[in-house]
Amino acid sequence: QVQLVESGGGLVQTGGSLRLSCAASGITSGNYIIGWFRQAPGKEREGVSCISSDGSTDYGDSVKGRFTISKVNAKNTVFLEMNNLKPEDTALYYCATGPWLICTWYEGHYDYWGQGTQVTVSS
Secondary structure (H helix, E strand, C coil): CCCEECCCEEEEECCCCCCEEEEEEECCCCCCCCEEEEEEECCCEEEEEEECCCCCEEEECCCCCEEEEEHHHCEEEECCCCCCCHHHHHHEEEEEEECCCCCCCCCHHHCCECCCCEEEEEE
């Protein structure tokens, strides 16, 4: 059974940084993607960043240049380094995974989701 556990969220001031972690276990597919999504109160969930098993990455327009995704293969852990945080980055951040090689924002391609970690950016 695939399990995803997020950590690293918290409260930070505008301009600050956080690093989120997604610890994945049980992934058996050779091809997979791990994506970060976020959902703010009253808003739809949106894709933030994605990394594939071959190391390809993608970013949402609102976080390009500020967020960096990376992974440690041996530990199946994905990190999301978030810099220059803004109040509009406040949301519940989820990681998710699916058996695909190419990153996508289509949530139907993600079979497993974590419980989320809260990020709050104060102004």
